[in-house]
Amino acid sequence: MSGGGDNALVVLSGGQDSTTCLYWAIERFGRCHVSSITFDYGQKHRIELECARDVAAAAGVSNACLPIDTFAALGGDALTDASIAVSDEKDDETELPVTFVPGRNLIFLTFAAAHAYRHDARHLVTGVAQTDYSGYPDCREDTIAALQKAISLGMDREFTIHTPLMHRSKKETVELAVRLGGLDAMALTHTCYNGSRPPCGECQACRLRAKGFAEAGVRDPLLDSR
Amino acid sequence: MSGGGDNALVVLSGGQDSTTCLYWAIERFGRCHVSSITFDYGQKHRIELECARDVAAAAGVSNACLPIDTFAALGGDALTDASIAVSDEKDDETELPVTFVPGRNLIFLTFAAAHAYRHDARHLVTGVAQTDYSGYPDCREDTIAALQKAISLGMDREFTIHTPLMHRSKKETVELAVRLGGLDAMALTHTCYNGSRPPCGECQACRLRAKGFAEAGVRDPLLDSR
Numbered sequence A, B: 001m002s003g004g005g006d007n008a009l010v011v012l013s014g015g016q017d018s019t020t021c022l023y024w025a026i027e028r029f030g031r032c033h034v035s036s037i038t039f040d041y042g043q044k045h046r047i048e049l050e051c052a053r054d055v056a057a058a059a060g061v062s063n064a065c066l067p068i069d070t071f072a073a074l075g076g077d078a079l080t081d082a083s084i085a086v087s088d089e090k091d092d093e094t095e096l097p098v099t100f101v102p103g104r105n106l107i108f109l110t111f112a113a114a115h116a117y118r119h120d121a122r123h124l125v126t127g128v129a130q131t132d133y134s135g136y137p138d139c140r141e142d143t144i145a146a147l148q149k150a151i152s153l154g155m156d157r158e159f160t161i162h163t164p165l166m167h168r169s170k171k172e173t174v175e176l177a178v179r180l181g182g183l184d185a186m187a188l189t190h191t192c193y194n195g196s197r198p199p200c201g202e203c204q205a206c207r208l209r210a211k212g213f214a215e216a217g218v219r220d221p222l223l224d225s226r
Helices: A016-029 A047-059 A070-074 A104-118 A141-155 A170-179 A184-188 A204-216 B016-029 B047-059 B070-074 B104-118 B141-155 B170-179 B184-188 B204-216
Strands: A008-011 A034-040 A062-067 A123-125 A160-162 B008-011 B034-040 B062-067 B123-125 B160-162
Touching: A008 A016, A008 A104, A016 A034, A016 A047, A016 A123, A016 A160, A016 A170, A016 A184, A034 A047, A034 A104, A047 A062, A047 A184, A062 A104, A062 B070, A070 A104, A070 B062, A070 B104, A104 A123, A104 A141, A104 B070, A104 B104, A104 B141, A141 A160, A141 B104, A141 B141, A170 A204, B008 B016, B008 B104, B016 B034, B016 B047, B016 B123, B016 B160, B016 B170, B016 B184, B034 B047, B034 B104, B047 B062, B047 B184, B062 B104, B070 B104, B104 B123, B104 B141, B141 B160, B170 B204
Parallel strands: A008 A034, A008 A123, A034 A062, A123 A160, B008 B034, B008 B123, B034 B062, B123 B160
Antiparallel strands: none
């Protein structure tokens, strides 16, 4: 095992959760030790890439954007396949959300580790959570623990995957963002399944976000931005 | 957990090892249950893709080729970076081969699992080996075991990663290919680091291959093909 120091790389999607994680990492490791990575995997909602860039800039950390053309080639998921609508519906056969992209978080974290390997970082931070709003098996704690072992062995370097939101509700995530000084940055994030800006307010993603802010008693700054 | 049956997907690079694994899978699962997948990850030696296609056709199984544009974007490895020669040299800092692409086998197997997920297969077969010719940490048995757990948990399906060559020497791999009727297909494979066809015979990859055939007492059919 070798290298890595105390540098951290945050997987930044441009959403509320990963943005909160970015501020968590800045507090935990110090701004000058934090960088972020975003994946352009052919997602229909291209606005996510701009949001990630803007969030990173607002937080004062670098943002690398890596392409992944493989998911679109695999096909069959709502996030990249034009023939399937992004929604909160579930696949009849697997009973997983239609937005489930097999292996997406595994791939993101493995490529993040490869990037971190080249840039002397051994801490990876991701906003996955297994609490009330997920349903994705690759967001579970046991999956992440197995993956941490696989990438550490596979790259011969001790990586740590941090999941500060793993057991937090949306309400608690909002409270964390507020405590870390990341509330203003929420105006720059994207959540809406319909890709709307301002958000549609009707889709499951918008409703879950609104519920979290309401329960935390905090006004979502995204609603006041244009 | 759901689905998958007894279908197997072989990660086929077009080389000697993965070709041997293809014949192993055909014997183990039956030809009609076997398919193959090849990754176009920007490797300099594009001939590998043709070899994989030809090997699969000769073996009578399908071959899907998936793009991965991410490794070239990451840069810094000899297999995709035009500024680094493919050789048997080691990186001064990490003491790993310059041909080591961080996470390559992890990514290949995870995307293979995603493809298998969509195509009702739960057996993955890969030609990695931790014996005398490797030096890649992602070829080790413990790495593969951890990854099997990560992808099974992360996709909520019990995958098995088969590594028939894990503890075989090159000599034993040649003997296995002969026993499985895969010797003729070796004429279609690619091994040479220099991308030459016929092979250069001078690079480490060519020398290791020649040593294996010599020790097995078998004539390499690649040497007689033009």
